[in-house]
Amino acid sequence: MDWLDWLVPWEFSPTLVVLFLASAFLFVRGGRTHRVTVARKALFWTGWVLLYLSLHTRLDYYAERMFFIHRAQHLVLHHLGPLLVMAAYPGSAMRAGLPLAWRTALSRFNDGPLGRALIAVLTNKFFIPALFVFLVLIWLLPTVQFYSMLDWRLYRVMNWSVVISGFLYWNLVLDRRPSPPAAMSPGGRVLSPIFTMAPQMVAGAYIALTERDLYPLFELCGRAIAMPALMDQSIGGLTMWIPAALVEVFGLLVALGTLMRLSGKHRLPPRGRRPARKKITRPAGA
Numbered sequence: 001m002d003w004l005d006w007l008v009p010w011e012f013s014p015t016l017v018v019l020f021l022a023s024a025f026l027f028v029r030g031g032r033t034h035r036v037t038v039a040r041k042a043l044f045w046t047g048w049v050l051l052y053l054s055l056h057t058r059l060d061y062y063a064e065r066m067f068f069i070h071r072a073q074h075l076v077l078h079h080l081g082p083l084l085v086m087a088a089y090p091g092s093a094m095r096a097g098l099p100l101a102w103r104t105a106l107s108r109f110n111d112g113p114l115g116r117a118l119i120a121v122l123t124n125k126f127f128i129p130a131l132f133v134f135l136v137l138i139w140l141l142p143t144v145q146f147y148s149m150l151d152w153r154l155y156r157v158m159n160w161s162v163v164i165s166g167f168l169y170w171n172l173v174l175d176r177r178p179s180p181p182a183a184m185s186p187g188g189r190v191l192s193p194i195f196t197m198a199p200q201m202v203a204g205a206y207i208a209l210t211e212r213d214l215y216p217l218f219e220l221c222g223r224a225i226a227m228p229a230l231m232d233q234s235i236g237g238l239t240m241w242i243p244a245a246l247v248e249v250f251g252l253l254v255a256l257g258t259l260m261r262l263s264g265k266h267r268l269p270p271r272g273r274r275p276a277r278k279k280i281t282r283p284a285g286a
Helices: 003-007 014-031 038-055 059-063 067-087 091-096 100-111 113-122 127-140 142-150 152-173 186-209 217-221 229-241 243-264
Strands: none
Touching (some): 014 038, 014 091, 038 059, 038 067, 038 152, 059 067, 067 127, 067 229, 100 113, 127 186, 142 152, 152 186, 186 229, 186 243, 217 229
């Protein structure tokens, strides 16, 4: 098979193509007016390419028929791809790439009650890490895995849910600002990957070491590569157990670097004291 054949989508998705092209266009267009370093560009495009290759090439065919490839795919979709993209801090560049009227409308929406409520949910320091872990574990339940691999609609929901939760989570952990305005404190960003990686490592170890086939679906559908079921399962479990944890450790180290930088600049609140809040005064007669 010619290597170019690997780039042909296994299941073509026009929505996915539009989203990838739109994100690339906004990042390039915004980079013309908003300063983006070479390192940030490299991080963005590396993550962008990895996500596209994992979602919209022939690799998807093998991910549907080999458990360990499926787990490697989700390692990119849930951990590595979103981490690399968010480490490029693309938000400012992509906003700069929007037309002025769209930026104005977006600012008005964010300042409105619905926008503030939506931002509060999508940056909640407890909900987003819990969702990040939940969406790894729930799709690994044998019954859920069985139906999600057979139903193309559930399969797409599964893949997109882990991508979106990955973006939301790394957006919190890799934030370089003090808190506030950041939703999660600098210390919380260092600790969060420890708490989120622990249940994933336990699940990966269980899958890798169990001596029965937890996912017979791959055997029923026919494995794309001749391999015993338990070997396929063990490699998939190890992928969750070790490489996924290493990605989270990388995120932890970035967060630790941010903590040290903010501490060196004396931008952390004193211990035992919360950041001062503006006092709200009510008008007379209210």
